[in-house]
Amino acid sequence: MGAPALPLKENFPCPGARLELIIERGLQALLILTPLAFGTVHRWSQSLMEAAAFTLLGAMLLKRSLCGGSLRLPKKLLFIPLALFALLAVIQILPLPESLLAYISPETAQFHRTFAGANLSGPMTISVNPGATIEELLKFLAYAAVFFVTIDYCETTEHINRLLRTVVCMGAGLVVLAVAQKMTWNGRLYWFYPLGKNVPPNHNIWGPYINRNHFAGYMELAVPIALGCAIYMLSTINALSGSSFRKNIARVLSSRRFFQAGIFFLAALIMEAALFMTLSRGGFIGSAVSIAIFGALAYARRSLRKALWIIAAPAAVIIMIIFIGLLADTERRFMTAAPDQFARLDIWIDSLNIIKDYPFFGMGLGAFKNAFMSYQTKWSLIYFEHAESDYVELVTETGLVGLLIAALMTAAFFYPVLSAWRRQSGWYAKCIGAGGLSALSALFVHGFTDFNLRIPANALTFTVIAAATYAAVLTLASGTRGQAAARHKVPAATPAPAGMPAKKPIGRRRAALTALTVICTLGLVYLPVKGLLAEHYHAKAYNILDDKTTGQMDIKGVSKETLPDYAAAIRSLETAIALSPSRADYYKDLSSLQAMLAAQADAMESAGARIDGAGLSRPDSYKKAIAYMKEAIRMEPSNPDYHFSLGKLYAETGSSADLSDGEFKAALAAYPVNAPLRFAAAMHYLLGNRPEDAIKEARILAEIDDSYVIGDPEKRAFEMETNALGYRARLSQSFLAMAFEIVWRASNKDLTVVKAIIPAPDTHPQADDVFQIFLEAKGLDDR
Numbered sequence: 001m002g003a004p005a006l007p008l009k010e011n012f013p014c015p016g017a018r019l020e021l022i023i024e025r026g027l028q029a030l031l032i033l034t035p036l037a038f039g040t041v042h043r044w045s046q047s048l049m050e051a052a053a054f055t056l057l058g059a060m061l062l063k064r065s066l067c068g069g070s071l072r073l074p075k076k077l078l079f080i081p082l083a084l085f086a087l088l089a090v091i092q093i094l095p096l097p098e099s100l101l102a103y104i105s106p107e108t109a110q111f112h113r114t115f116a117g118a119n120l121s122g123p124m125t126i127s128v129n130p131g132a133t134i135e136e137l138l139k140f141l142a143y144a145a146v147f148f149v150t151i152d153y154c155e156t157t158e159h160i161n162r163l164l165r166t167v168v169c170m171g172a173g174l175v176v177l178a179v180a181q182k183m184t185w186n187g188r189l190y191w192f193y194p195l196g197k198n199v200p201p202n203h204n205i206w207g208p209y210i211n212r213n214h215f216a217g218y219m220e221l222a223v224p225i226a227l228g229c230a231i232y233m234l235s236t237i238n239a240l241s242g243s244s245f246r247k248n249i250a251r252v253l254s255s256r257r258f259f260q261a262g263i264f265f266l267a268a269l270i271m272e273a274a275l276f277m278t279l280s281r282g283g284f285i286g287s288a289v290s291i292a293i294f295g296a297l298a299y300a301r302r303s304l305r306k307a308l309w310i311i312a313a314p315a316a317v318i319i320m321i322i323f324i325g326l327l328a329d330t331e332r333r334f335m336t337a338a339p340d341q342f343a344r345l346d347i348w349i350d351s352l353n354i355i356k357d358y359p360f361f362g363m364g365l366g367a368f369k370n371a372f373m374s375y376q377t378k379w380s381l382i383y384f385e386h387a388e389s390d391y392v393e394l395v396t397e398t399g400l401v402g403l404l405i406a407a408l409m410t411a412a413f414f415y416p417v418l419s420a421w422r423r424q425s426g427w428y429a430k431c432i433g434a435g436g437l438s439a440l441s442a443l444f445v446h447g448f449t450d451f452n453l454r455i456p457a458n459a460l461t462f463t464v465i466a467a468a469t470y471a472a473v474l475t476l477a478s479g480t481r482g483q484a485a486a487r488h489k490v491p492a493a494t495p496a497p498a499g500m501p502a503k504k505p506i507g508r509r510r511a512a513l514t515a516l517t518v519i520c521t522l523g524l525v526y527l528p529v530k531g532l533l534a535e536h537y538h539a540k541a542y543n544i545l546d547d548k549t550t551g552q553m554d555i556k557g558v559s560k561e562t563l564p565d566y567a568a569a570i571r572s573l574e575t576a577i578a579l580s581p582s583r584a585d586y587y588k589d590l591s592s593l594q595a596m597l598a599a600q601a602d603a604m605e606s607a608g609a610r611i612d613g614a615g616l617s618r619p620d621s622y623k624k625a626i627a628y629m630k631e632a633i634r635m636e637p638s639n640p641d642y643h644f645s646l647g648k649l650y651a652e653t654g655s656s657a658d659l660s661d662g663e664f665k666a667a668l669a670a671y672p673v674n675a676p677l678r679f680a681a682a683m684h685y686l687l688g689n690r691p692e693d694a695i696k697e698a699r700i701l702a703e704i705d706d707s708y709v710i711g712d713p714e715k716r717a718f719e720m721e722t723n724a725l726g727y728r729a730r731l732s733q734s735f736l737a738m739a740f741e742i743v744w745r746a747s748n749k750d751l752t753v754v755k756a757i758i759p760a761p762d763t764h765p766q767a768d769d770v771f772q773i774f775l776e777a778k779g780l781d782d783r
Helices: 016-036 043-067 076-092 098-104 106-115 130-153 157-183 212-235 245-253 256-278 281-300 302-325 327-335 339-357 368-374 390-423 427-446 456-475 481-486 506-545 563-579 584-606 618-635 640-652 657-670 675-687 691-704 713-722 724-732 735-746 751-756 767-778
Strands: none
Touching: 016 043, 016 130, 016 157, 016 456, 043 130, 043 456, 043 506, 076 130, 076 390, 098 106, 106 657, 130 456, 130 506, 157 212, 157 256, 157 427, 157 456, 212 256, 212 281, 212 302, 212 427, 212 456, 256 281, 281 427, 302 427, 339 368, 339 390, 368 390, 368 657, 390 427, 390 456, 427 456, 506 563, 506 584, 563 584, 584 618, 584 640, 618 640, 640 657, 640 675, 657 675, 675 691, 675 735, 691 735, 713 724, 724 735, 724 767, 735 751, 735 767, 751 767
């Protein structure tokens, strides 16, 4: 006879309370740190966010495997679209035979053939940038993990309150940080973090966000949550039944909950005022819609109407005062046709061609920045990384299939939540449900004209609010802490009846489940951790080569003294590639270092210097540089910089002119309206003694350059009168002026050829002015 099974508690003490504390602190840390980390838009911060999310998922599963009890998960209907969306991303990165890909998505196969060309080898993927798709898939899985963890964690109202209070406090804290930073602006985020050259001006930077629209997006999420908490506090204040109005008012004003409601109300007003001050048009509209939805939901429940009127009246007065104070700026913001407004329309129009060519599966999740360049028709100096609309970007990247799955996901969330909310009789579910649904609606509305859901900090906050709302309305335990703690109580094993063989101790099964949980968690966490390590080695390579004698990030020149540093940097980049082999920029940077070494060896040979013992080998360095650049192109076939760099490498090594020209043509086809790229190609042909090709590229450059154009005649006249020198400098430094110079040199100073490339005045009204400035600089007269 086997020995009786031991109680599970003796085999595996349940650390449920400790694990729950880890989950709670982890969720709060994510809500606090992701906005502070510049919105978590950098790779290192995204990797940290993903690792934390998967760790919390593992802690949740470990708690259940050790302590028993069922997981508190959303309804199964919501699992289906979540799983389908992840599956779609997986399908996009699966290597497929060319024949199969040509059948599934013929335009994608043609895309790979056009831009990968001779660099194409083996199977192809639906995604035109599989590395970016992998990164976006990991982020989606991290959001899904946080969603499940939050729902499982939110067992009581206290749990939900802790998370929602964190969101509100974080929103108010961001406002204080933003205002303090603006008042003491020194050109750096947090007063110490340097900004790049292309960062927008101070009026567009709010706290850790360098885009006011994304700061406004966070406020849109936090304001309805604060209002929901405030109206809950007011709704639960018990007045003296049958007493006079004066006594009831005194009872309300002396209540602790009234003070708490006032704190939430004040936080909401502060955040709403900051949102107005950003002058974000999408933020205005999204916030207005969310507040309207909140009011409609609260008014729909008779029990909430009194509390709604208490906060609605003072809120309307204060918001009106704020609006009047900003009326002039607001009117100018909405009535003036700003360049970014036209840019959005142009992006959406050009994106329609992507949807037309890739209607079903899109071009790959996260691949918009690669796909759009070849479809862009305007704005020759602006590189668009996003579609300025969550919905347009979703369709271009995942096609109609992805849009359908996203619609099913939205319906699977909102339909049961709204249905349950209508049936709810509890104060908490009604108030928090109204606040959460309004907050989510704000970002859905703002998503038509911006990409807040592509900012990880906002997307993660959106996810936590969605999960907390789901839990408050559908899965919230009706009990208190004691009932929640009872779920972690470990049952003792029941001894086997006499004469019957004892069952295997349940602890063994639980131990196996625990081990499996730990292994799966470590596997998930390993993915972002190795990406974080890869970024570390990538940054380390440039820190090694940074010339500390200058105040900027300058690469040391190649010499015998710096060759060990180059060798160390190359080893560091090779380690980064070994950790994350799908990141094309690592290969490109490694190719650039090898090309620098090759150029130095070439210079030493030309000077008759000995290279023996110097560690330089011109043929080997060029060979490695070309191989690495080819690999970068294989990862990102439509990256114009990669093609142009490979073309220059072919030219420098004396390879076939067809190889070099093929890469230059691929670069120009990948980004046909980019003025700097056209200028670089024209200069390459000019210096390579190919005048006809230089004139051809200069003519195209003249047509696409719109950097100097001021379309509004009144604004142009005002600029000429008030800032004549600046206006002339703008025209003389334009790419059109450079195109005139290239044609002047390529045509042996033939003014007739130069005049032939002047673009039409109806599309380029200041082109003649640029030509006259060019003539003046040459001392010529066209009369």
